[in-house]
Amino acid sequence: MTQRPIDAIAIVGPTASGKTAAALALADSLQGQGGAEIISVDSALVYRGMDIGTAKPSRQELDAVPHHLIDTLEPLHSYSAADFAREATPLIADIRARGKTPLLVGGTMLYLKALLEGLNDIPSANPEVRAAIAQRAEQLGWPALHAELAQVDPATAARLAPADSQRIGRALEVWTSTGRSLSSFHQSAKPDAPNWHIPVISLEPTDRAWLHARIALRFDHMMEAGFLDEVKGLRARGDLHPDLPSMRCVGYRQAWQGLDEGWPEAKIREHGIIATRQLAKRQITWLRSMPERVVVDARAGDAVHQVKQMAMQALTA
Known part of the structure; x- marks a missing residue:
């Protein structure tokens, strides 16, 4: 029996596992099959003015492949899993209607869960x-x-x-x-659970030390690129504060606290790296609760090739 066409392909994994590189390579490979567009599954990339500390794709990367749900919101506002599911659903349909493959790329697993499984009846804020x-x-x-x-x-x-x-x-x-x-x-079961066909490919390192080294290197690159100046600029706006969801993003929270308390850059770096490691650990915990995912060892020299191969197999099944 012929399997129903896929709605999208999800490329997930902990922070610094190589998701962006794999997604861009896959999008390039799909040029001969109508092309692809990327839908960001990231709770930090939605915010404008938060570029360095979120490791936001470069302008060149954004120009190479159309991206969605990046730079859509001022950091003064909040964004939820329900917001993501509501916005991503019509995006998937629109991208498919134009003959392209939607790629869901990121590490905010609650967002992906809300999209794949539907929204439950969690009460609103009290x-x-x-x-x-x-x-x-x-x-x-x-x-x-x-x-x-x-x-x-x-x-x-x-x-x-x-x-x-x-x-x-x-x-x-x-x-x-x-x-x-x-x-x-x-x-709990959700009465409006969608009937998606979305293969989930997860980049997960078999060696935690490898991921920790990648996290430290990326944080150092962000510091060299002017991350603290970016945070100082956000603080200078006057309308933001450290309790906002945007300013509680990993790295930003530690930098804001460090600037408040006069920490040396080395201490901000240390706390930022520790917080990012903790984020990665939580992401891996989420991923392990998704038995339907297909795992690629992020450390493998051919990890990107494996992701492309798995995606192509799903598209042609």
Whole structure:
């Protein structure tokens, strides 16, 4: 039986695993088959003015292949998994209607999960509950609230850093408001679950030290490219603050804190690299919960070739 045509191909993996290079190479290979367009699956790339610290694709890369959901929002605003699923769905249809292959590329796994599995009935924000949690965090500290979260929602706590105030607060807010864990909402069946056919190709290194070295090298390149000046420029705007989702992105949060407290650049670098490693660990945890993915060892010399080969096989199946 002929398999139904694919809707898109997802190329995912932890930060610094080579997703962008693989996606651009695949898009180039697809030129003879109508071409491809990239839909960013990244919670930081949506923000304008945040280029260096997000490792945003270069102008040359953006010009080589059409990209979507990059530079669409001011950092003053928030962007959610629901926003992503709502915007990515018609983009996939539009790209396919023009005879091209949509490539979903990034590492914000909650966004991909929302797209692939549909949206659940997680309650909207409750300002009163949120304010009460924030007040408790001021008294006890976020690590203490992370420990509380681990008691009521260990699955969510396991993928969050103890200082991830935004996500810890949201998970506790859901628990307080509903008596249900956030992870139970994520796992529950969704009546509007879409019938997607989207193969997931995941670049995952078999050696954590290899990934750590890549993360450190990339952070050094960002520092050399003027990352701290970028953060200083964002601070100088006057309308941003460190509790915004955009400014809590990995790297930006540590740089903002370091500039506030007068850290030397070496300390900002150290904290930024540690936070990025923690992000990568959480991303890998997410990926391992997706048994349908096909894994490519990111360390392999022919990793890009493997990604292209798997994608081509999916497209011609």
